[in-house]
Amino acid sequence: MEELKKGMSLKAGFVYVGPIEDFGWTMAHDRGRMKVAEKYDWLETVYAEIVPEPEVSDYIDEMFEKGCDVVFTCSFGYGWDTVKAGERWPDKILYHCSGDPTVHGSAPNVGFYFSDFYQLYYLNGLAAGALTKTNKLGYVAAYTTSEVVRHLDAFFLGAKEVNPDVEMKVLVTGSWVDPATDTLNAEALIAWGADVIGFTADAPAVISKCQDHYEETGEKIYTFSHYSCMKEFGPDVVVSGQLVNWEKWYEYLLLKAQQGEAENWQHWGLATGGYVELGSDFGEPINPIFTEDLKAVTVTDPVLGTIGVYDLIMYRYEQFKDERSTFEPFTGPIRDTEGNLRLKSGEVIDGYQLWWEMDWYPEGTIPPE
Template identity: 35%
Template sequence: MKRMLKLLVVVASMAMMLSLFACGEAPQEEKTEALPPQAEAPEEAAKTVKAGFVYVSPVGDAGYSYSHDLGRKAVDALDFTETAFVESVPEGADSERVIRNMARKGFNVIFTTSFGYMDPTMKVAKEFPDVAFMHCSGFKKAENVSNYFGRIYQSRYLTGLVAGAMTKSNKLGYVAAFPIPEVIRGINAFAIGAREMNPDAEVRVVWTKTWYDPALEKDAAKSLLDAGCDVITQHQDSPAAQEAAQEAGAYSIGYNSDMASFAPKAHLTSAIWNWGPAYVKTVEQIKNGTWKGNQSAWWSMADGVVDIAPMGPMVPEDVKEIVLAHKAKLVAGDDTIFAGPLKNQNGEVVVTEGAVIPDGDLLGMTWFVEGVIGTTE
């Protein structure tokens, strides 16, 4: 009996030792497996970039805000980003409120995409020095504010070549938003291209004083069609001018995105934006800590930010070849669109032969070139 009791004691002791040994090993294995994720978690969190976008018009309008939102989607597709946007935000007090709300919610970078957001952006930026702000098309900067735009005038010039070749009446209509340098510069580039192809072409401008008002845009286009214009282009956010041209049996040239689907019988091409590369580059800089304020970026066709849509089947092949040859030069960095000699609309030489308008003057352009009918007010 004692012998059996001893045996039971030995067995029990061995079982207890095995149990203690097993209990001692398990935490070591669990600790080894658990440490890497625990060490990586803060690093992964630090890599997340929250990017906010403020739009002046609806994203579904196929226009300016639509093109910016395509760029936002390119950012959102990255594995280290979160994005959000607010659309149809009026310039002024409303935009200031929206921008401030984004900053309060912890966005790392906020893209304010309309010219009239400039002062609200600057005001909010002072309150949130740790937030990066990117303002589109403006000129004011700060330690945490940079501005950016694209050389869309290059695309305007190419579409002007198409318009000059396609007009029969020599009258081209331009439905334009506001008489600011951005818009005036585009009108001038369009006119230069048109008159290279057709020296008798003239560009008639109607101001709407709005970025987005489809009914008003369409009425403006109709007034130009009634005046004999047989090609209508635009600096507006909706395809209304395209639709007006098709209804009148005229040609049209879109803006911001490829608007062929809205007026397939009229649409010659469009001057288009491709914000994706620029926005992706910016958020990568935010992530890497290399982004800087007090900067100005003016991206070109060589950077892939501006382009033209495919030309329609009604455009002759020889015209397409000429346009694509000029595009190839711009992609290669050869930009002489605003090279002299250039006259203003009064016939006065303002850029002499051999001279090129510097970027600073282009950014502040307030006068029309020869061939443009309209005022800059």
């Protein structure tokens, strides 16, 4: 990175797959961008939104041609084109949000970062297992990438810990940003009998459907915020959620870039360090209207004894925030939907499998067709 001089001013570009007002994934990234830009007077930022994956190379080139020193590509499908751009622009820095083990380290000026929610999905699964009346959970998945499967598996494992009788049906949208299909999938899951729905999607369509159903019928379909605060779309049905603080990565990586440094490896952020946050809103781990309901349901934990689910959620959350804790939701025995023993009793999942090879579902899941 010969053109980057230590202590220089920087111009950073951000390429987004969705609109900045999607109230989810892209809004969260743009919130992080703005927070860092407001903090440092040496930093100028620009962005492009609603960029189709096949066109990302053109946007990267245009940003560098217009003076950007660093470009962040903020979607899973941008990965390989980001690496190829690093080869075309050896004196610039690129970071891809998500990563792929097949491309790690392939260019000295291309790095990878992600803030992962699987721990928070497990916590929200505890709530789901406690609140369901039908013992049927639904999940709307954008795709079945390792990331998404990791999240929905963790959600279901949490639910089963509290309520062994639950089952979960998964429907796939086939897009990160498709509110219409998200809504149709939520409707189908409600018709099937689900009274709790988790999701991986970049917009709050699932939450809006759950709130609409409650207002029309009086029946609550519990759900959870994802990436950004979505409580305003479902004040009566949003229990908690998975929230992200992307500014943690943007500040760290841009400060490195200002010193002329690129870190060409995978960076992971979890609850430790505050990269992700449990909450129906920032600073609100559980929607207060559900606190008493969660406290009323008790479970027997082998270590903690009899404990209310609300307190169990908060205890586990503190464990996840403590880097010394060894608690892991993916600890055996765990069987998959085919009855195969994936993790024997006491066995903790291998990190590589957890991050990159999640293609199986715990027993009790109805996988997507």
